[in-house]
Amino acid sequence: MDRMLPFGLPGPTAFYVSLYVATLAVHVVFMNYVLAGVGYLAVASFRGKRKGADGGPVELSDVLRDWMPFATSAAITAGVAPLLFVQILYRKEFYTANLLLFHRWMAILPLLIVGFYLLYLLKTPWIGGQSAVVRGVVALGALACFSFTGLSWTENHLLSTDRASWPGLYERGSMVYYHPQLLPRLGMWAVGAIPTMCALAAWQMYYLQRKGAGVDPRQPRNLARLAIAGVLLSVACGAAYWRQLDASAQGHIVGKAAGPYFAAACFGLVLQVGSWLAHAPRSDFRRQALMVCTLGLALTIAGMTAVREAIRLSVIDVSPLYAQHADAARKGGLVVFVVFFLVNAGLIGWCLCLTRKRSESATVE
Amino acid sequence: MQDISYPINDFGPVIKGMVIGGLGIFHVFLAQFAIGGGMLMCYFQWLAQKGRSAPARRFLDGYFKVLVLVSFVAGALTGVGMWFTTIQISPRTIGVMVEEFHWIWATEWTFFCLEIAAGYAFYRCGKGLTDGARMTLLMLYTVAAWFSLFWINGILSWQLTPGGWTHDRSVWSGFFNPSFWPSLLFRTIVSLTIASLAACVVINAIGAFTREERAELIRRAANCLAPMVLMPLLGVWYLAVIPEDSRSWVQGGSAAMTMFMGISVAASVLIGGYALVGLIWQRLYVSGATATLLLSLAFGATAGGEFVREGVRKPFTVREYLYSNAVKADELAALRRSGGVTADPFPLRNAGAYPTEQLRLGAKVFRFQCSVCHTMSGVNGLTHLAGTWTTEQKRMNIAKLQHTKPFMPPFAGNAEELEALVQLLEWQTAGRPGRWDQSTDRAVIREVQEWLDEAGTAPGTEPHTVGGASPASPDTRQPGKQEGR
Ligand code: HEM
Numbered sequence: 054m055d056r057m058l059p060f061g062l063p064g065p066t067a068f069y070v071s072l073y074v075a076t077l078a079v080h081v082v083f084m085n086y087v088l089a090g091v092g093y094l095a096v097a098s099f100r101g102k103r104k105g106a107d108g109g110p111v112e113l114s115d116v117l118r119d120w121m122p123f124a125t126s127a128a129i130t131a132g133v134a135p136l137l138f139v140q141i142l143y144r145k146e147f148y149t150a151n152l153l154l155f156h157r158w159m160a161i162l163p164l165l166i167v168g169f170y171l172l173y174l175l176k177t178p179w180i181g182g183q184s185a186v187v188r189g190v191v192a193l194g195a196l197a198c199f200s201f202t203g204l205s206w207t208e209n210h211l212l213s214t215d216r217a218s219w220p221g222l223y224e225r226g227s228m229v230y231y232h233p234q235l236l237p238r239l240g241m242w243a244v245g246a247i248p249t250m251c252a253l254a255a256w257q258m259y260y261l262q263r264k265g266a267g268v269d270p271r272q273p274r275n276l277a278r279l280a281i282a283g284v285l286l287s288v289a290c291g292a293a294y295w296r297q298l299d300a301s302a303q304g305h306i307v308g309k310a311a312g313p314y315f316a317a318a319c320f321g322l323v324l325q326v327g328s329w330l331a332h333a334p335r336s337d338f339r340r341q342a343l344m345v346c347t348l349g350l351a352l353t354i355a356g357m358t359a360v361r362e363a364i365r366l367s368v369i370d371v372s373p374l375y376a377q378h379a380d381a382a383r384k385g386g387l388v389v390f391v392v393f394f395l396v397n398a399g400l401i402g403w404c405l406c407l408t409r410k411r412s413e414s415a416t417v418e
Numbered sequence: 419m420q421d422i423s424y425p426i427n428d429f430g431p432v433i434k435g436m437v438i439g440g441l442g443i444f445h446v447f448l449a450q451f452a453i454g455g456g457m458l459m460c461y462f463q464w465l466a467q468k469g470r471s472a473p474a475r476r477f478l479d480g481y482f483k484v485l486v487l488v489s490f491v492a493g494a495l496t497g498v499g500m501w502f503t504t505i506q507i508s509p510r511t512i513g514v515m516v517e518e519f520h521w522i523w524a525t526e527w528t529f530f531c532l533e534i535a536a537g538y539a540f541y542r543c544g545k546g547l548t549d550g551a552r553m554t555l556l557m558l559y560t561v562a563a564w565f566s567l568f569w570i571n572g573i574l575s576w577q578l579t580p581g582g583w584t585h586d587r588s589v590w591s592g593f594f595n596p597s598f599w600p601s602l603l604f605r606t607i608v609s610l611t612i613a614s615l616a617a618c619v620v621i622n623a624i625g626a627f628t629r630e631e632r633a634e635l636i637r638r639a640a641n642c643l644a645p646m647v648l649m650p651l652l653g654v655w656y657l658a659v660i661p662e663d664s665r666s667w668v669q670g671g672s673a674a675m676t677m678f679m680g681i682s683v684a685a686s687v688l689i690g691g692y693a694l695v696g697l698i699w700q701r702l703y704v705s706g707a708t709a710t711l712l713l714s715l716a717f718g719a720t721a722g723g724e725f726v727r728e729g730v731r732k733p734f735t736v737r738e739y740l741y742s743n744a745v746k747a748d749e750l751a752a753l754r755r756s757g758g759v760t761a762d763p764f765p766l767r768n769a770g771a772y773p774t775e776q777l778r779l780g781a782k783v784f785r786f787q788c789s790v791c792h793t794m795s796g797v798n799g800l801t802h803l804a805g806t807w808t809t810e811q812k813r814m815n816i817a818k819l820q821h822t823k824p825f826m827p828p829f830a831g832n833a834e835e836l837e838a839l840v841q842l843l844e845w846q847t848a849g850r851p852g853r854w855d856q857s858t859d860r861a862v863i864r865e866v867q868e869w870l871d872e873a874g875t876a877p878g879t880e881p882h883t884v885g886g887a888s889p890a891s892p893d894t895r896q897p898g899k900q901e902g903r
Contacts, residue, residue, distance in 0.1 A: 123538055129494060130534055133527050136501070140516045145421050148509035151502065152425045159506065162499040169491045223425045224765045377517075385589035386521025390528070397528040400558055401535040408543040410551035 058310050058363050063375050065382035069142050070362060076134035078358040083128035085249035085354075088199055088242070089283070090117040090124065091168075093250070094175065095196045099189035110269035113276065116257045117250075121172045125199075129165070141381045143213060146369060150213035157228040158209060161202045168198030200243075207239045208232075214368045237294035244290055245357075247283025248325055251276045252343070252350050259338040270336035277329040284322055302367045311363035318356025324349025422744070423762045424509045426785050431796030434507045434789075435728050441503050442724040445496035447612065447717055450605065452489035452533075453567055454613025455481070456560030458642055463556050467549045471638060473631040479545055480624045481617060486541050490534065508790065510744040511577075511735040519573045522593060526569035533562035564606070571602045578660055578730065580737050600656040607645045607652070608720070611689065614642035615713040622706030633703050640697035640704075646690040653683075661737065663824055663879075664730040672825065675729045682722030685715040732791070732825035733877065741827035743790045750830050750875040758831035759786050772845075776856045780842030783835045791826075794846055801846050812840045813862070817869035820878030828875050833866040 059067035097114040139147050151158050171194050174180055180188055212218070212230045222230060255276055262268045295303065306315050328346035332339065429437060459478055466474040504512040516523065536559035544552055572593035576583065583592030617639040621632055657665055668679040689712055696702040704712070735742050745753065759782040766785075772778045784792075788800065795801045804812055817836060820828040829836060837857055845854050 123542075126490060126494070126534055126538070129498065130527075130531055133498065133530070134524070136498075137516065137520055137523055137527070140513065141520055144509075144513050144516075145424075148505050148513065149424060151505050152427060152509065155427050155506070159499075159502060162495055162502065166492055166495050169495070170487075173487065173491075219425065220763050220765055224767055224769075226767050381517050381520065384518055384521065386519070386525065390521040390524045393525045393528045397532045397562075400532050400562075404532075404536045404539045404555060404558060407547070407551040407555055408539045410548045411543075411546050412548040 089250035321352030454609030618709035824878035
């Protein structure tokens, strides 16, 4: 790859790589919200007291608790699209890693179900009457389920690119794969999730603020601290990860293939930090600063998702797969997909509009 | 053929069809509940709006909670689970499905997104919305849910009846295949049935209704069972379009398939009979216990149906194209020459347990060709099935595997591999002794090769038609088998 991704690749491969990266980036947004949000809830549940129904000012944990089940649904739903494309791009690699991890891999599904119900449990009135320990344990349980899922995806990803280890792992039947990149990479995902969660939650509070719900005035400062800490920690994990990469992968990241994406991602971090610094001394959320922050976040996530792909492409030789991608690109149905994509996106927008059609007599849940 | 070798996992005493069938039952049941639930709620919303049923609205909000909690979470994740499980059982099958139909799948995904969006919008805000907005959201939810069935049904029915796709390889010929419509309509009715039985359970479980209100709601919910009268018709239509051999499995050709089919039909008849006579005609009341029993019967019917669906495809996962053991029909001839496991990079997990190299080869052949449907000595275990056969009978019947039982694929390897497999079976049957002689007689290999050639590489046919499509005649097959029994 001596040109910027995806231009160095043949047409069909470039097409699927682009779709894959774009859809994965959406998955990452929701997944970050879930991962960091549940982590925050776990810590917060052990600490604070749960407020009564009348409330008091809205805090981060209220927003998170309220939206976490939906965000999880969204993360899972958004995961399906890249799951489709990864099977077209790297069929053999992906399937083999799945098969080698076997029960370990399949375990993410029951655990996600458990994690999901624990999130609903966190919203019930019942849990409000429980002690901080009980609430903390429930949130911690959910965190464990989602962390395990994240670990498994990272493990599966690294294994899929490490062909040489396949026969040995199979022979041992071990279902656990370790690679020196595993922990720093996972760490990057985990702490990198924090700024995403902060930005999304800030928007939610901004709208609550506009609707006149009393948002706790310390929230902008707290979120700013949290987000900046997340950025700094991700940079640290990123550095540790960089040291584990071999020279060719490093070359791709700063070279022609992914250099522009990497630069965009770094610039995105700067924008985010800047906008959080602007928020830190304030007692309310500002639209403009949040827009800058979101732009930065978009650059960082899109950039890093592309960099992630460039690293994979530097490790596995995709040229034998070109023919397979070209075959896939000849299959029919693309037009139907595009049409329904647009129609259904419009209908989803309509659903959102419909939720404004409140009847006179009713109350919102 | 580059992607033929995948690591193959061992599920212990269980065969893989049971794994996918087992998860499939839950998933299909939940997904159909979600679809039928949408329809049922549109009906109740309409009743409420028109003032025809006072408690309809209260019921609706309660029912929707159950639907969201059960089907959004468990339904969606078991869906991903089906995908992952299919990868575990047969990566090549899902690989072909994804390659052929990825835009169909992507289209289905857009409907799934709409379903989630409309569902959550109703869940969060539904109580406070105008009737018009409620109805629209419910309709969007229902249409989206039903369309996800529409799309996935095309792919799943294609596996058994690929229709015109076999010749033109066009996505749409495959999608609108011969069993597309009967199976779509059948599943739609099943969805309504499950949803209205679940409604009867929920109506009884919500404490807030008076006896009269309950009776009223149950009468309404039971109306949604009426389409069940069409099920026999659709069932016959479905059976009429599936391949003849598959049809014969469920009509006595295979004991297991016939049994599962029987369970499914019997459970459906019980539900249908009770619904039509008791609920709709005589307007009986259903208690929570009876409703739960009926719902369990529906689960039983789904279970039987899913096992049949998995089972009747044998020996294919994609009819005429891909065998259950992940060998493509057009690769078979080449594998007969090169050997099926020659290029397999994955070692045995317990190589030390076999005393000779030949037995190790046999174990690899078993893993590659047979383990998807057989265990060695558990469910459908080879040592039970072939335990009484002589060595010669084993050689011949395995060489002519597709004629021994037409729901098995042709043997996909060379004569040496076949002999190694036969030796493995002998060794296993002998109780896995520590010493075992290698079978190296060239005459044996020549004889096996002759049988392989006689059997050919075309799929098997009904025993009574053997000879037409393939060189093996019933006479060469039967004596060996009868002596064995
Ligand atoms: C809410 C729970 C989930 C979490 C926390 C999570 C987390 C992650 C993480 C950390 C990665 C990046 C792995 C890496 O590059 O090292 C990832 C990738 C991915 N996830 Fe998720 N995930 C979740 C659920 C899902 C689900 C349910 C699906 C499928 C429907 C999915 C589909 C994907 C796909 C396709 C990738 C790319 C894999 C690759 O390219 O190797 N995720 N996920």
